[in-house]
Amino acid sequence: MGPFALTQLLALISLTVALDNGLLKTPPMGWMAWERFRCDIDCKDDPENCISENLFKDTADRLAEDGWKDLGYEYVIIDDCWMSLLRDEHGRLQPDPSRFPGGIAHLARHIHDRGLKLGIYADMGTHTCMGFPGTTLDTIEIDAQTFASWGVDYLKFDGCYSNPIEQMLGYPLMSKALNATGRPMAYSCSWPVYVGGLPPNVNYSYLGDICHLWRNYYDIQDSWDSVQGIIEWFSNNQDDLQPAAGPGRWNDPDMLIIGNFGLSVDQARSQMALWAIMAAPLIMSNDLRNLDNIARAILQNKVAIAINQDPMGIQGRRLLQEKNRIEVYWRPLSNSASALVFLSRRTDMPYLYHTSLAKLQYQAGTYEAYDVFSGSTVRGFNATTEIKISINPSGVVMWYVYPEQQSKRTGSLHHQHKTFHNAKPEHSTVL
Numbered sequence: 001m002g003p004f005a006l007t008q009l010l011a012l013i014s015l016t017v018a019l020d021n022g023l024l025k026t027p028p029m030g031w032m033a034w035e036r037f038r039c040d041i042d043c044k045d046d047p048e049n050c051i052s053e054n055l056f057k058d059t060a061d062r063l064a065e066d067g068w069k070d071l072g073y074e075y076v077i078i079d080d081c082w083m084s085l086l087r088d089e090h091g092r093l094q095p096d097p098s099r100f101p102g103g104i105a106h107l108a109r110h111i112h113d114r115g116l117k118l119g120i121y122a123d124m125g126t127h128t129c130m131g132f133p134g135t136t137l138d139t140i141e142i143d144a145q146t147f148a149s150w151g152v153d154y155l156k157f158d159g160c161y162s163n164p165i166e167q168m169l170g171y172p173l174m175s176k177a178l179n180a181t182g183r184p185m186a187y188s189c190s191w192p193v194y195v196g197g198l199p200p201n202v203n204y205s206y207l208g209d210i211c212h213l214w215r216n217y218y219d220i221q222d223s224w225d226s227v228q229g230i231i232e233w234f235s236n237n238q239d240d241l242q243p244a245a246g247p248g249r250w251n252d253p254d255m256l257i258i259g260n261f262g263l264s265v266d267q268a269r270s271q272m273a274l275w276a277i278m279a280a281p282l283i284m285s286n287d288l289r290n291l292d293n294i295a296r297a298i299l300q301n302k303v304a305i306a307i308n309q310d311p312m313g314i315q316g317r318r319l320l321q322e323k324n325r326i327e328v329y330w331r332p333l334s335n336s337a338s339a340l341v342f343l344s345r346r347t348d349m350p351y352l353y354h355t356s357l358a359k360l361q362y363q364a365g366t367y368e369a370y371d372v373f374s375g376s377t378v379r380g381f382n383a384t385t386e387i388k389i390s391i392n393p394s395g396v397v398m399w400y401v402y403p404e405q406q407s408k409r410t411g412s413l414h415h416q417h418k419t420f421h422n423a424k425p426e427h428s429t430v431l
């Protein structure tokens with residue numbers, strides 16, 4: 001790039017870059033292809049699982065018909081490997097014609113007709129991470145316009161094959177370009193991952209002005225090790241990350257892998273619980289055509305979802321790491337409520353953990369707690385009452401806690417939930 005072009009670009013981004021289109025006041029919910037379906041482009045031998053319009057149409061149908069949409073799961077997000085290797089004669093990105101014969105606008109219609117929204121993937125750089133055409137500084141505008149013309153509602157903008165200067169210019173430029181289309185689109189930035197995820201390399205308050213969400217850390221894989229590593233990194237760095245989140249600006253620890261092959265039932269609950277505490281996007285990457293009922297119940301748990309989607313949008317924190325390898329997480333919620341998660345990092349047997357709300361810095365008062373995964377309620381205990389909770393290895397107990405008088409309020413989360421829970425108590429919660 002010549003000095004003139006650089007000056008022009010700097011002038012452009014110094015204009016207002018705020019992406020304040022009112023979207024994502026709560027973390028996005030939906031489904032994304034990547035973790036489960038990767039870059040499978042072999043539609044000849046693997047037609048069910050390859051990255052093609054059929055996969056996204058099938059998934060949209062499942063989201064609409066199997067109760068997901070009603071719970072808030074609304075974005076169907078295409079990841080890498082959707083593109084043709086060449087741009088069209090006007091320089092526009094185009095989908096692979098054999099795998100997306102109807103084109104993206106057609107797919108968007110299928111998705112919109114079902115009350116859902118479409119997300120797409122592009123990469124700030126010469127190539128996407130899997131080697132498809134990238135979006136360089138000179139094609140940002142045309143790509144934003146192409147996406148808008150197709151009816152796209154969400155862009156995941158990856159950062160392979162670019163340097164930090166191109167990223168510093170490109171991410172805000174794309175924000176502006178999306179705004180300029182006039183079509184409200186959610187904007188997910190992978191920028192932080194490519195510069196280490198932490199200040200001073202990442203300016204989180206600036207990022208919050210230009211992106212709705214951002215990937216901070218490495219890709220999730222289908223294993224408990226991976227989930228645990230992500231939880232650990234986000235908690236170790238919570239002083240930098242937690243204040244960055246709020247309505248319209250979210251940290252993204254990556255997709256939910258519940259329903260795949262790598263997690264036990266307890267570990268799946270742990271991912272759901274921690275993603276709710278972290279105010280993380282609830283974007284599943286699984287096969288909604290083949291999902292067992294246990295995974296479905298975890299992903300469709302109304303109280304876990306309500307905690308994740310709390311309108312105050314305050315990200316939670318790890319409060320304690322005990323020597324006995326129990327960790328306590330906490331998130332403040334609307335209506336003087338809060339969520340507590342007790343996570344066991346042990347590998348032996350269920351551990352009987354003793355604590356009290358007072359030990360967790362709660363004020364004096366009488367409380368009730370709803371156990372999110374067992375469906376049982378504990379009534380009328382004080383901050384100083386000793387609590388004993390049995391936590392399975394690599395599992396959680398998750399509580400929705402509220403002052404006692406609130407249980408009488410119609411419409412409270414507790415009341416809404418009571419009509420829906422169907423799980424049998426599995427944790428012995430003894431007071």
Ligand code: GLA
Nearest residue numbers: 034079080128129130158219
């Ligand atoms: C990067 C991203 C992933 C996925 C792949 C696609 O690794 O972090 O989420 O989009 O690229 O190639």
